[in-house]
Amino acid sequence: MNYEEFKKNHASSSEDIARNIFLENRDSIRIKKEKTAVNNLEKIFNAVFSISYKKGFQAMSMRDLSRETSMSLGSLYAYFTGKEKLLGIIHTQGWAIIKKNLEEISTAHENPRKKLSAVIKAHIFLSELFRPWFYFTFMEARNLKPTEFETVKAMEEYTHKTLVDIFSLGEKQGVFKPGNHELTSSMIKGIQQEWYLKRWKYRKLNVSVDQFADHLIGIVEAFCLVQETERTP
Amino acid sequence: MNYEEFKKNHASSSEDIARNIFLENRDSIRIKKEKTAVNNLEKIFNAVFSISYKKGFQAMSMRDLSRETSMSLGSLYAYFTGKEKLLGIIHTQGWAIIKKNLEEISTAHENPRKKLSAVIKAHIFLSELFRPWFYFTFMEARNLKPTEFETVKAMEEYTHKTLVDIFSLGEKQGVFKPGNHELTSSMIKGIQQEWYLKRWKYRKLNVSVDQFADHLIGIVEAFCLVQETERTP
DNA sequence: GTCTATACACAGATAGAC
């Protein structure tokens, strides 16, 4: 599985996401016509990502957002009740996207080695496909209300646990070496984060998402796979 | 070398740092008595880290800072000309600390394997020792003026290059396998960042900084060291 | 549905008494 294939199976356009947000927040959105609402929501979220990427969500003023979307302040407030609500919507939606897609993948494959590489790749490909959502969710998590922040941490632990379980399974089957799987999994997550946090760096180094994913898998397998020589002495 | 040993050789107390900041910014600081200035600067920086950690530098108001330091607004402005200047001082000082210490280390050791592990460890230990500085420098880099932001990127490339050079040297000497050293180095940096960005997680997992560093080195060596069996067939 | 105009709170920053 490479990125192109992954994209075909998992692509939801940013229009689909906007529609989803519209449907889930119909009560707080004052606009009733679906087509207009979805269109403008898409514009709004893109603008939020663009501005927040440069200076952070806190530093983004509603006037900035108004300028970037070419909508007036008054109009903006017809789409969400306030800046905090806007933040909440993005986080909720962001995690929904990630969760939905990751769950699909981690259940596939039997063989631990294949399972491991599939899950690691899927996570990276997903972060590439929804990069603004991943970046935003990581960088702006501090601004969340405690209850919302808890769901973020829970999600972090869920993806972490997925990896740990695969390592444990593989160890039991004698495919992976024993070791501190918690730590190994955390470090893998750190590298995955590197991909979407420092996208500019890899663009500059001319590294494709497939190269990046394969390199990571190479490192992980070198560390955890039981060597041929050890299995057939 | 473990963390305790490292600490003894490299510890500058937060008072030392405050003194350094005082000496380097004497012209913009209105307070003349060294003892008072150093004392209050220390209090100020600790407060900035504490508040920024929770809600970010942008969201921290001068009134927040006044409350946390038990100093009045007027007094604060005797120590720096404005909020932006404060940000600049922290970044400049942060990078100075990191650079000074890393340069000392990367010149030691001849053997590439030892050199690699020393540099990787040193970086992690340093980030542990000056965690607030590392965390702040990473999370608040977006708020810097372009010129200051450039020095941050330059520093990032400097530490990156240090690793790449060690891998190249080791490859030439037949100690390390050939491979994409740029990518390997980047991934190591990602893991190092993981340590100071998610400190809460490792506290919860009960992982010490020594364990973390050793585990990382284990992974890297499994991947890049030329195997015994390959060297003596 | 979208706009302009405006209310009101709070930000950063300074002046000047002590």
Place this chain on the structure above:
DNA sequence: GTCTATCTGTGTATAGAC
């Protein structure tokens, strides 16, 4: 050196015309 009081700009948010 430190304080209180205050200036001025900008922020979020809303009311009401079109």
